[in-house]
Amino acid sequence: MNRDDLDHAVRAIRIASDVDIVEARTAVRSLASEVGFAGTDLVMIATAVSEIARNIVEYAKRGQVICSVVQTTSHRGLEIVARDEGPGIADVSQAMQDGYSSASGLGLGLPGSRRMMDEFLVDTKPGRGTTITMRKWLP
Amino acid sequence: MRVPILKQGDCVIASIQSALTDEDLYQLRDDLSHLLGKYRSKGVIVDVTVLDVMDSFATRTVRDLAQMARLRGAETVIVGIQPEVAFAMVQLGLELGNVATSLDLEEALALLQV
Numbered sequence: 001m002n003r004d005d006l007d008h009a010v011r012a013i014r015i016a017s018d019v020d021i022v023e024a025r026t027a028v029r030s031l032a033s034e035v036g037f038a039g040t041d042l043v044m045i046a047t048a049v050s051e052i053a054r055n056i057v058e059y060a061k062r063g064q065v066i067c068s069v070v071q072t073t074s075h076r077g078l079e080i081v082a083r084d085e086g087p088g089i090a091d092v093s094q095a096m097q098d099g100y101s102s103a104s105g106l107g108l109g110l111p112g113s114r115r116m117m118d119e120f121l122v123d124t125k126p127g128r129g130t131t132i133t134m135r136k137w138l139p
Numbered sequence: 140m141r142v143p144i145l146k147q148g149d150c151v152i153a154s155i156q157s158a159l160t161d162e163d164l165y166q167l168r169d170d171l172s173h174l175l176g177k178y179r180s181k182g183v184i185v186d187v188t189v190l191d192v193m194d195s196f197a198t199r200t201v202r203d204l205a206q207m208a209r210l211r212g213a214e215t216v217i218v219g220i221q222p223e224v225a226f227a228m229v230q231l232g233l234e235l236g237n238v239a240t241s242l243d244l245e246e247a248l249a250l251l252q253v
Binding site: 040044 | 158159160161162191192193194195196221223224226227230231232233
């Protein structure tokens, strides 16, 4: 893929089951690799996607993960948006704490993913779903 | 995809060949638990060399299977966690608890002394 094509590259993955979690992290990882991420960064991006996609399956049952290339004047990176119309998160600051989980998880998904990415935004309303936007910039 | 499991002396060895779904991981846990009873194995080795992601679910399932094996008289060694994967696991706050790990199969067999 040449640079112009890459700037507009978007991967969208529908999430409805555990199989889609693997699909999402594979697709995001491949785009991340094309953008220029390598080694530890690639693994961290894929792991963060896995955690976020699993949250969708676990709490909202279905949703989607959209991955695209972001470019500022000086930086190039990857943006991953995970969106669902599930129950939403009642207390975001609580959900961002290590060890807090309302389901069967370890409670490390959100805070752990935030640590692995450069930017991490949660937009949620109880009953209205959750959108998580994460970005990682090339070093 | 079902993970192939081999019997080697007093050991059962699961060699993961590709990325696993949650369902595959549960299947692996159950298969290992069943086979170590059938073969009366004293050791369980899980080779995760090909895994490029060990997220919270995979880590918890591996920890659970090691705990189940211990309750049934067998010790578990996880083999081949890649350096990048180890780094991401630490960032995520994941631990394998008191489950033994090694870099290769040879070392795992030596650890188990089987």
